Each structure stands twice: as C-alpha cells, then as structure tokens.
Amino acid sequence: MSGEERKxxxxxxxxxxxxxxxxxxxxxCGALDPDQLLRLSKHTTRKVVKSxxxxxxxGEDADRCSNIMGGVAKLSKLMSDGRQQIVGLxxxxxxxxxxFSSASADASAVDNELSVEAxxxxxxxxxxxxxxxxxxVDVPELEHRLHLQKLKELDEARDWMLTLGxxxxxxxxxxxxxxxxxxxxxxxxxxxxxxxxxxxxxxSDIADFLGLTIETISRQLTNLRKRGLIEIEQRRIVTFADxxxxxxxxxxxxxx
Amino acid sequence: MSGEERKxxxxxxxxxxxxxxxxxxxxxCGALDPDQLLRLSKHTTRKVVKSxxxxxxxGEDADRCSNIMGGVAKLSKLMSDGRQQIVGLxxxxxxxxxxFSSASADASAVDNELSVEAxxxxxxxxxxxxxxxxxxVDVPELEHRLHLQKLKELDEARDWMLTLGxxxxxxxxxxxxxxxxxxxxxxxxxxxxxxxxxxxxxxSDIADFLGLTIETISRQLTNLRKRGLIEIEQRRIVTFADxxxxxxxxxxxxxx
DNA sequence: CGGCCGGTTGAATCTCTTCAACGTCCGTGG
DNA sequence: CCACGGACGTTGAAGAGATTCAACCGGCCG
Numbered sequence: 001m002s003g004e005e006r007k008x009x010x011x012x013x014x015x016x017x018x019x020x021x022x023x024x025x026x027x028x029c030g031a032l033d034p035d036q037l038l039r040l041s042k043h044t045t046r047k048v049v050k051s052x053x054x055x056x057x058x059g060e061d062a063d064r065c066s067n068i069m070g071g072v073a074k075l076s077k078l079m080s081d082g083r084q085q086i087v088g089l090x091x092x093x094x095x096x097x098x099x100f101s102s103a104s105a106d107a108s109a110v111d112n113e114l115s116v117e118a119x120x121x122x123x124x125x126x127x128x129x130x131x132x133x134x135x136x137v138d139v140p141e142l143e144h145r146l147h148l149q150k151l152k153e154l155d156e157a158r159d160w161m162l163t164l165g166x167x168x169x170x171x172x173x174x175x176x177x178x179x180x181x182x183x184x185x186x187x188x189x190x191x192x193x194x195x196x197x198x199x200x201x202x203x204s205d206i207a208d209f210l211g212l213t214i215e216t217i218s219r220q221l222t223n224l225r226k227r228g229l230i231e232i233e234q235r236r237i238v239t240f241a242d243x244x245x246x247x248x249x250x251x252x253x254x255x256x
Numbered sequence: 257m258s259g260e261e262r263k264x265x266x267x268x269x270x271x272x273x274x275x276x277x278x279x280x281x282x283x284x285c286g287a288l289d290p291d292q293l294l295r296l297s298k299h300t301t302r303k304v305v306k307s308x309x310x311x312x313x314x315g316e317d318a319d320r321c322s323n324i325m326g327g328v329a330k331l332s333k334l335m336s337d338g339r340q341q342i343v344g345l346x347x348x349x350x351x352x353x354x355x356f357s358s359a360s361a362d363a364s365a366v367d368n369e370l371s372v373e374a375x376x377x378x379x380x381x382x383x384x385x386x387x388x389x390x391x392x393v394d395v396p397e398l399e400h401r402l403h404l405q406k407l408k409e410l411d412e413a414r415d416w417m418l419t420l421g422x423x424x425x426x427x428x429x430x431x432x433x434x435x436x437x438x439x440x441x442x443x444x445x446x447x448x449x450x451x452x453x454x455x456x457x458x459x460s461d462i463a464d465f466l467g468l469t470i471e472t473i474s475r476q477l478t479n480l481r482k483r484g485l486i487e488i489e490q491r492r493i494v495t496f497a498d499x500x501x502x503x504x505x506x507x508x509x510x511x512x
Numbered sequence: 513c514g515g516c517c518g519g520t521t522g523a524a525t526c527t528c529t530t531c532a533a534c535g536t537c538c539g540t541g542g
Numbered sequence: 543c544c545a546c547g548g549a550c551g552t553t554g555a556a557g558a559g560a561t562t563c564a565a566c567c568g569g570c571c572g
Binding site: 087 | 331333335336337339340341343344355356368370396399400402403404406407409410411413414415416417418420421422423464466467507508
C-alpha cells in the first residue's frame with residue numbers, strides 16, 4: 001500500500017492557514033490528512049468575535065460551524081419570560097455548531113433553542129456545516145472525533161446537573177472557579193502552586209451559569225475571600241493559594 | 257455491484273432473537289445488516305433487571321452495553337456525603353453503557369462516576385462493549401447512530417439544566433410530568449385528549465431528578481391537583497385533562 | 513461633569529428545606 | 543385472622559438559605 005507514502009508526499013501541502021494553527025492536532029482537524037485539510041480550508045474563514053456577540057449570527061451566517069482557537073464561548077438557553085441558563089462553556093479546541101441539525105428537527109420535548117455567544121473575545125476558524133458533514137461521510141475518523149467531543153460535553157453537562165441540583169451557593173461558586181482553573185489553560189498541568197485565573201465573564205453570566213443571582217455570586221465570592229480560599233484583584237483576577245482546598249469547597253459546604 | 261443482492265439473500269438470516277425484537281429498527285441495531293446482526297447477536301443475552309437493581313453490576317458484568325427494550329433506567333451521580341442527582345432517564349430504544357470509556361480515562365474535572373439503575377423493571381438486550389466497538393470500526397453508520405443518540409441526550413441534559421437552574425418547584429414538577437408524558441410511550445402521538453401515565457419511580461427518585469426534597473414533590477403534586485391540572489390515583493397513576501396546560505405550568509409559575 | 517454599567521452590601525421577604533408526626537399499603541408471623 | 547413492622551407518602555410548623563429591593567461605590571465614555 002502506498003497510502004503512507006502518499007501522505008508523506010502531500011505533507012508539504014498542508015494549507016498555510018492550518019500550518020499556523022495552534023490547535024490543529026488537538027481539535028477535530030487532527031483526524032484529517034493534508035488533502036482533506038485542503039478541502040476544508042477552502043471554505044474556511046478565520047475571525048474574531050467580540051465578547052458579547054453571538055458566534056453565528058442569524059441569516060447568512062447560520063448553518064456554520066467553528067473551531068474555537070482561543071477564548072471562551074457560552075451556550076445558553078432562554079425562557080420566554082427572560083430567565084436564562086448557561087448550559088455549557090466551550091474552550092479551545094472545541095468545535096461549536098449544530099452538526100446533523102441535532103434536536104431542531106426532533107419533535108420531542110426539546111424546545112428551547114440554544115444560543116452560542118462569545119464570553120470573552122473568541123478566535124474562530126469557521127466553515128459551512130455542509131462541508132464538514134460531507135467530509136465526515138468520507139472520513140469516519142472525523143465523526144469519531146466529534147463523537148468523542150460530544151461524549152465529553154455530555155459528561156460535563158451531567159456533572160454540572162449535579163452542581164445545579166444539589167449544591168449550595170458556596171459550593172456552586174467554588175465549583176465554577178474550579179472548573180475554570182481546570183479548563184481555561186488546558187496546557188498547564190496544574191501543579192500544586194498558586195493558580196491565577198481571569199474570570200472570563202461578568203457576574204450576571206456567572207449567575208446564569210450557576211442558577212443563582214448576581215448578588216449571591218458577589219456574596220459568595222467575598223465569603224470565599226474572607227475564608228482565605230481566594231484572593232480577588234480588579235474584580236476579575238482570582239488567585240487560589242491551594243487548589244485542593246477549592247476543590248474541597250466545591251464538594252462540601254464549609255459553613256456546616 | 258452485488259451488494260444489494262447479497263443483502264437480500266441473507267435477509268432470512270436475521271437472527272431469531274433480532275427478528276422478534278420490537279425495537280430492532282429504531283435503536284442502533286437499525287444500522288446493521290443481517291451479517292452484522294448475527295455477529296452481534298452471538299454475544300447477546302436478553303434479561304430483565306428488577307426495579308432498583310443496577311443495570312451493569314460490577315465485576316464480570318462491567319464493560320457491557322445494553323439496548324433498552326422496555327422500562328425506564330435512571331442515570332445518577334452520587335456525592336461523597338450522600339447527596340444524589342439523577343442526570344437522565346433512558347427509555348427504549350436507547351443504548352446504555354460507556355462506549356469508548358468516555359470520561360473515565362479523562363483526567364479533567366469530571367470525577368463523579370455515573371451509575372445506571374433500573375427505575376422500573378427493565379428489559380435489556382446486553383452485549384460486551386468490545387464487540388459493539390469493534391463493529392463500529394467496520395460500520396461507520398453504527399457509530400453515526402450512536403452519535404445521534406448522544407446528541408439527543410446532550411440536548412435533553414441541557415434542557416434539564418434549565419429546569420434545574422432556573423425553574424421553581426412547581427415548574428420543575430410540571431416539567432417532570434410533561435417529560436414523562438412525552439417519553440414513556442414513544443408510540444402514541446399525544447393527541448389532545450386526556451393523558452394517563454404511571455409514574456415510573458418513587459418520590460425520592462423524583463426528588464433526586466428535580467433537585468428537590470420528597471416533601472416538596474409531594475406538596476407540589478397536591479398543589480397541581482388542587483389547581484385542577486392533574487388527578488392522582490393510587491399515588492402513581494397521574495391523569496392530565498389537558499397536556500397543554502401542563503406544558504404551560506412547566507414554563508411559568510402559576511402562583512405568580 | 514453626568515450617566516451608565518458592573519459590582520458590592522444591607523434589610524426584608526419568600527421559597528424550599530428540615531424536622532416531626534401521622535397515614536396508608538403490604539407482607540410477615542404470631 | 544389480625545397485630546406488627548417497615549417502606550412509602552402526606553401534611554404541618556419552624557428554620558435556613560437564597561432572592562428581592564434598594565442604596566451605594568467605582569470606573570469608563572460621551
């Protein structure tokens with residue numbers, strides 16, 4: 001078989017945009033060989049979505065998917081009376097966008113549409129859904145990668161259900177901080193030294209993520225601060241001396 | 257190509273257990289041709305798990321997956337101090353079991369293991385995980401089906417996060433009843449006549465699903481009863497005169 | 513400068529939980 | 543046959559935790 005050989009020959013044909021891509025081997029693109037990367041990259045645009053903007057604005061920009069190359073995106077559900085719940089955060093190198101138009105065609109109880117918004121400024125590599133779906137038909141490994149990503153999201157969603165349903169306000173806030181510490185910078189292996197993170201969203205977003213109010217978020221942050229678990233600078237920069245103590249606070253209410 | 261022809265020849269070779277299977281064309285098995293069904297069915301055992309039992313008991317029975325042929329299974333997460341959250345219900349023809357050992361090998365913040373338990377008596381078609389994973393390598397369509405099912409579960413999980421995070425106790429209970437009405441009997445198209453369902457679980461399970469206490473469940477059920485939205489017989493049989501009113505109660509607090 | 517946005521803090525209120533008592537169903541054993 | 547015990551469910555009263563409402567602070571931009 002000359003498959004191996006062919007790949008080598010074409011290696012130099014990796015599209016320039018992809019060669020420069022930091023997350024190329026981590027995201028779903030890791031499943032693609034140079035030919036397929038080229039095929040995808042022909043329909044690819046890079047862009048930066050400013051914090052607060054929707055990732056895929058309605059109209060011509062619907063039916064697109066994107067790989068996140070940097071920043072944080074939030075997925076949220078909105079009720080008719082304005083109540084909101086953030087149901088997930090996405091970090092690099094996740095892919096966002098509805099492949100296989102999941103749920104939309106589905107006539108079940110799933111009725112609240114999901115909106116995807118930039119929590120921080122987000123760098124994207126965006127392409128039409130139809131292209132990625134077509135490549136998936138030819139490259140099962142691509143669907144497999146996407147499948148694995150969705151399994152991870154499902155596990156995370158279920159973990160968060162435990163937080164939403166069964167944890168106290170303080171545990172929720174600690175869980176949120178712990179989540180960020182373990183996801184924002186996927187590179188760092190989280191040594192036991194102090195950890196510094198920048199909160200990627202404002203209090204109202206945190207409240208919508210935790211199923212609480214902004215006042216409760218504020219109070220619990222000062223609560224954690226007074227207990228010496230965290231330090232806060234400029235309202236957005238949070239430092240943990242000991243991440244294990246934070247993890248403990250996320251799992252049992254210290255006030256008891 | 258004689259592929260079409262060959263399929264026809266082998267049609268009569270559909271394994272007997274599969275021929276008798278009510279959900280054969282709906283579940284993941286719908287992706288398999290007779291040869292593949294045979295390959296899978298060689299490792300297949302049918303069984304009934306009594307209500308309250310774990311679906312895949314530890315030890316020799318780990319590393320198995322099952323198609324649900326009837327009944328309701330509950331997925332739940334347990335905290336070290338005993339607090340519990342049910343993170344999903346599975347109905348026929350869903351498949352349960354961890355394909356690709358999702359999350360377990362993953363060193364991220366996902367740390368609470370998922371347990372799968374029969375809520376009612378559950379009829380299963382069970383097989384080793386390794387077999388289904390091997391067939392998936394050969395039949396991308398099988399992985400595609402599983403992928404779609406997981407996308408549906410993800411949507412349902414996120415919908416439920418909205419319920420857990422942002423709804424009042426009464427809305428939660430109404431949401432639960434509405435969920436059952438739309439899932440327990442997947443056949444019936446839900447005409448606008450009265451709907452009768454049997455609650456597949458006891459109050460403490462409902463509480464763990466909704467992130468409430470059993471007392472609150474009880475109170476809200478009587479609350480809904482006194483408002484004329486539901487009737488309750490024998491503590492388990494619930495009748496809705498008008499399912500649309502129930503849906504409305506699930507989305508806005510009537511007490512306001 | 514003035515207004516607005518994001519954030520913090522306090523006091524009152526409300527929803528849900530906790531604790532406790534009681535009711536019902538059902539299988540077991542005297 | 544009926545008394546007993548245990549699992550499950552309901553109801554009431556008291557209490558805790560989060561929300562609501564309101565005041566206030568600081569930074570930023572027109």
